[in-house]
Amino acid sequence: MDKLGQEWVSAAVDGETDAQTLAELAADTDSHELWQDYHMIGDAMRGELPQQINLDLTANIAAAIEQEPAIVAPKVTQQPAKPAAKLANVIPMFKQFGQYAIAASVALVAVVGVQNYNQTPEIDASPLPVLNTRPLVGSATPVSLQTGPTQQNRANEQVREQRHRVNTYIQDHMLQQRLNNGAKLEQPSDMIAIPVNQ
Amino acid sequence: MRLFLLVLLTITFPTLAQEDMTPKAWLENMSQALRQQEFKISLIQLQADHIRPLVYIHGHVEDQEVAFLEHLNGPPKNAVRVGNTVTFIEHDQPAYSVNADRIQGIVPPAFAGDISALESGYQFVLGGRSRLAGRPSQSIRIIPKDNLRYSYQVWLDMETYLPLRYDMLSQDKQLLEQILVVELLVLEDAPEILKEAYKQEWPPVIKQSDRIAADNWQFKWLPVGFEVLVKDSHRLIGSHEAVEYISLSDGLTQISVYVARAGETVLPEEIVGRNGLSLSTIRKGNAEIVAVGKAPAETLTRIAESITIE
Incomplete structure (x- = not known):
């Protein structure tokens, strides 16, 4: 029977069995190990063995699950572990200039809107509806959901706020560069001064 | 024989003249070339870890300067200049125009303007020659007179005086930004795209007059x-x-x-x-x-x- 069983499995590995025998094989837990071995041999002959052979994966996983402490919900607390990385980002954000250039151009229309708005005398406190597409950093985030804001959270928020402010200044600078090019033109003396060479 | 000598003379004369040219004269020729020639350049802009390929086409249509700048990678981002109006065409918003005499984003606008305006802060020094984009070029260094700003170096095509490379360097000679031309095509006539751009109706210039005067x-x-x-x-x-x-x-x-x-x-x-x-x-x-x-x-x-x- 044993010998016969082996042949059986071997044929199944080679795909030479019908569905019924395959189902029988699946039910026969004793042959599973054989099945795996044959596949391994086949892989080895074809040279398809992975670099590291993990012989009994299912058992390993089962063991790992067994050892895992039961975690129900509190995974959320891991989120605020980010601030250290954020701090380091203060300078690398300059990498994103391409985007800022776009953002600056996006903002162009908006700024013109703001300037028009400004013509009506002093509306200091009222939020300008034109620009409210992006939430102001620090105000809208669900930080308040956490029980007792930690010192770290505060620092995190400050760094974000700082980044946001730096960004707004840089965006404005980029935008002004586009606009001022024209402003220079409005003073005719500057332009006429350019001589045609020789 | 005399004819031969004459031909030889006319060939060598311009290069001899180039030997005597001051760095300022080189830059002035560049400024003139940027404004007056018809050309198409393919270039890459290097900035920290950004590399952007661009195409810039410049020419004249009915005595108006017309230029077109296209970003080749990423979402469409183009700029068209007709006379003193620059229109930005970007994927995420309707096109808009501003008053400007150059398209920003390639060499500094001042390069096509009055070179002597730069003399108060910078001095010009003739550098070496090298081959760029398959053409011989002459380098000119633009060095600040104090140690308070960045320095620049520009390589000019010896035939057309158009810039082939532009470097911006920090005080300790670190490269901050580079523009490198990979192909320069001098054109006989303004290409179709510029003629189309000239005919096209662009949005009116955004009003900038309502700037509120600041404190003094x-x-x-x-x-x-x-x-x-x-x-x-x-x-x-x-x-x-x-x-x-x-x-x-x-x-x-x-x-x-x-x-x-x-x-x-x-x-x-x-x-x-x-x-x-x-x-x-x-x-x-x-x-x-x-x-x-x-x-x-x-x-x-x-x-x-x-x-x-x-």
């Missing part, structure tokens, strides 16, 4: 060559913070100075980006002065410290 800010000190371009008061994009704004320029670099009521969050004193853009912040009483621009952070700090109100 003065600088006790500025690096030689810097002048105030614009003063106004406006609100920053995104934060709506009201600021007093002064724009300074020495021809090659623009610096923005902002005066605002000091906020709760303190801005970092100095930030330097790898592409040369810096930001400096100082606090005076309850005011916060921020200077942004492509210049060393120490220079920006000094400028910010020297501001006074009359």
Whole structure:
């Protein structure tokens, strides 16, 4: 029977069995190990063995699950572990200039809107509806959901706020560069001064 | 034989003339070439870890300068210039026009303007020759007279005087930005695309007249060559913070100075980006002065410290 069983499995590995025998094989837990071995041999002959052979994966996983402490919900607390990385980002954000250039151009229309708005005398406190597409950093985030804001959270928020402010200044600078090019033109003396060479 | 000598003379004469040319004359020829020639250049812009391929086409249609700049990678982002109007065509918003005499984004606009305007802050030095984009070129260094700003180097095609390479270098000669032409095509006539651009109806120029006059800010000190371009008061994009704004320029670099009521969050004193853009912040009483621009952070700090109100 044993010998016969082996042949059986071997044929199944080679795909030479019908569905019924395959189902029988699946039910026969004793042959599973054989099945795996044959596949391994086949892989080895074809040279398809992975670099590291993990012989009994299912058992390993089962063991790992067994050892895992039961975690129900509190995974959320891991989120605020980010601030250290954020701090380091203060300078690398300059990498994103391409985007800022776009953002600056996006903002162009908006700024013109703001300037028009400004013509009506002093509306200091009222939020300008034109620009409210992006939430102001620090105000809208669900930080308040956490029980007792930690010192770290505060620092995190400050760094974000700082980044946001730096960004707004840089965006404005980029935008002004586009606009001022024209402003220079409005003073005719500057332009006429350019001589045609020789 | 005489004819041969004559031909030889006419061939050698221009190159002999080039030997005697001052660096300023080279730059003036470049300025003229950028304004008057018809050409198409393919170039790449290198900035920290950004590489952007671009195409720039320039020509004349009915005595008007027409130019077209296209970003080849990423979402469509083009600029068209007809005369003194530059229209930006970008994927995420309707096209809009501003008043400008150059398209920003390739070589500094000043390169096509009055070169002697740069002389107050910079001196020009003739560099070596090298081969770029398959053409012989002459390099010219534009060195600041003080150690307060970045230096530049530009390589000019010896035949057309068009720029083939442009470097912006920090004070310790680190490369901050480079523009490298990979192909230069000199054209006989303005290409179709420029003629189309000329015929096209572009959106009207955005009104800029409503700049609100700012307080009379003065600088006790500025690096030689810097002048105030614009003063106004406006609100920053995104934060709506009201600021007093002064724009300074020495021809090659623009610096923005902002005066605002000091906020709760303190801005970092100095930030330097790898592409040369810096930001400096100082606090005076309850005011916060921020200077942004492509210049060393120490220079920006000094400028910010020297501001006074009359």
